[in-house]
Amino acid sequence: MLILDKLTAHYPEWSVTFTTRVAQGEIVALIGRSGAGKSTLLGMLAGFVPVTSGALSFAGQDLLPLRPALRPITTLFQDHNLFLHLSVYDNIAIGLHPGLHLTPSQQQQVLQAATRVGLGDMLDRLPEQLSGGQQQRVALARALVRDRPLLLLDEPFSALDPALRREMLAEVALLARSRGTTVLMVSHNPEDAELIADRLLFIHEGGIAFDGSPSELAKPTLPALAAYLGMGQGAVAP
Numbered sequence: 001m002l003i004l005d006k007l008t009a010h011y012p013e014w015s016v017t018f019t020t021r022v023a024q025g026e027i028v029a030l031i032g033r034s035g036a037g038k039s040t041l042l043g044m045l046a047g048f049v050p051v052t053s054g055a056l057s058f059a060g061q062d063l064l065p066l067r068p069a070l071r072p073i074t075t076l077f078q079d080h081n082l083f084l085h086l087s088v089y090d091n092i093a094i095g096l097h098p099g100l101h102l103t104p105s106q107q108q109q110v111l112q113a114a115t116r117v118g119l120g121d122m123l124d125r126l127p128e129q130l131s132g133g134q135q136q137r138v139a140l141a142r143a144l145v146r147d148r149p150l151l152l153l154d155e156p157f158s159a160l161d162p163a164l165r166r167e168m169l170a171e172v173a174l175l176a177r178s179r180g181t182t183v184l185m186v187s188h189n190p191e192d193a194e195l196i197a198d199r200l201l202f203i204h205e206g207g208i209a210f211d212g213s214p215s216e217l218a219k220p221t222l223p224a225l226a227a228y229l230g231m232g233q234g235a236v237a238p
Contacts, residue, residue, distance in 0.1 A: 001021060001022070001023060001024065001058075001059065001060075002021065002022040002045075002057075002058045002150065002182055003021050003055070003056070003057045003058075004018045004019055004020050004021070004045075004054070004055075004056055005019055005054055005055040005056075006018075006019050006053065006054040006055070007019070007044055007051060007053075007054035007055065007056050008051065008052050008053045008054045009040060009044055009049055009050060009051055009052055010052045014206060015052075015206060016037040016040050016041065016044075016206035016207065017054070017206065017207055018037075018041055018044075018054075018207065018208055019054075019208070020201065020208060020211060022182055022184065022199075023182070024059075024149070024180050024182055025176055025177070025180040025181065025182060026176075026182055026183070026198045026199060027172070027173065027176050027183040027185065027196055027197050027198050027199075028183065028184050028185065028197060028198065028199045028200075028201055029185050029186075029187055029192060029193030029196075029197035029199070029200050029201070029214065030042075030184060030185065030186045030187070030201045030203055031186075031187060031188070031190060031193060031200065031201070031202055031203070031228070032202055032203035032204055032209075032228065033204075033228060034188075036203040036204055036205065036206070037203050037205075037206045037207070038154075038186045038203045039154055039186060041184075041203065042075065042152045042154050042184060042186060044056070045063075045071075045073065045150075045152060045184070046068055046071065046073050046075045046152055047063070047066065047067060047068035047071055047073075048068060048075075051064060058071075058072060058149075058150060058182075059072070059149070071150075072148050072149050072150055073148055073150045073151075073152060074095075074143045074146045074148040074150070074151050074152070075151075075152040075154065076139055076140060076143050076151070076152065076153050076154065076156040077139075077154045077155075077156060078154055078155040078156060078158055081139065082127045082135055082138055082139060083127075084126065084127050084128060085126070086126070086127075087123060087124050087125065087126060088114065088119055088122050088123050088124070088125050088126075088127075088130070088138050089110060089114070089123040089124065091127070091138050091139075091142060092110045092113055092114060092138060092141045092142045092145060093106070093107075093110045093145075094142070095142035095143070095145045095146040096109065096110070096145050096146070106145075109145050110141075110145060111123075113141040113142075113144040113145045114141050116141065116144065116171060117137040117138075117140050117141045117144075117168065117171065118137060118164075118167075119134065119137055119138060119141065122134065131159075132159040133159045133160045133161070133164060135159075136156055136157060136159055136160060136168075137160075137168065139156065140156065140168055140171065140172075144171070144175065147179065147181075148181075149179075149180070149181060149182060150181070150182045150183075150184075151172070151175070151176075151181050151182070151183045151184075152183075152184050152185075153172065153183065153184070153185040153186065153187075154186045155186055155187060155188065156168075157169065157192075158188075165189075165192075166195065169192060169195055169196050170196070172185070172196060173195075173196040185197065190217045190229065193214045193217065194214050194217060197214045198214075199211065199212065199213070199214070200212060200213065200214040200216060200217065202222065202224070202225050202228070204224050204225075204228075209222060209224055209225070210222050210225055217229065
């Protein structure tokens with residue numbers, strides 16, 4: 001269980017506060033306007049954004065005292081964060097060992113992850129030889145081999161075409177179902193939430209304005225959510 005209890009970050013002009021619980025293996029989609037606090041929330045969980053008050057725990061462990069590298073979290077950003085001097089294979093393998101000293105079993109894990117994201121024949125290429133979408137798939141493969149129990153996704157598939165994005169979302173869903181990985185996914189595409197999410201969080205003005213089923217996207221009853229979806233000020237979808 002991931003527990004956020006009045007988790008707060010203050011800035012000179014605004015602040016954000018979040019309270020929610022996420023079960024193991026649950027996929028939660030976060031939507032909302034730019035600047036609402038979605039990426040800030042992921043940054044607080046990962047340890048990249050300072051928390052000024054509140055509590056944060058995962059599986060009974062207090063995460064706030066832990067540095068980002070020590071948290072049981074893998075974060076996949078819109079910026080794929082690949083090492084430009086390393087091959088596709090090594091960029092995936094570094095998720096298993098920073099010195100790239102892999103056991104035969106770990107080497108097989110790298111090959112399997114690359115194949116799952118459709119890059120099995122590109123292992124020797126450098127990031128500059130890949131398209132933006134292929135680079136994001138390398139980053140997803142690295143997240144797959146790390147096998148941390150909590151996965152944070154911050155718009156990582158925005159550079160992919162619709163068909164490939166659905167394939168990568170399916171991989172995320174498979175990861176959650178087969179390994180019990182808890183997933184929090186920021187997306188500006190409501191379809192992503194409808195495809196794989198168990199729950200929907202609508203982030204509005206620095207807090208959680210709606211917490212419920214993704215089916216709410218079809219006929220939103222919350223005026224702010226309806227406006228965000230382009231259904232008019234408070235309008236309910238037909």
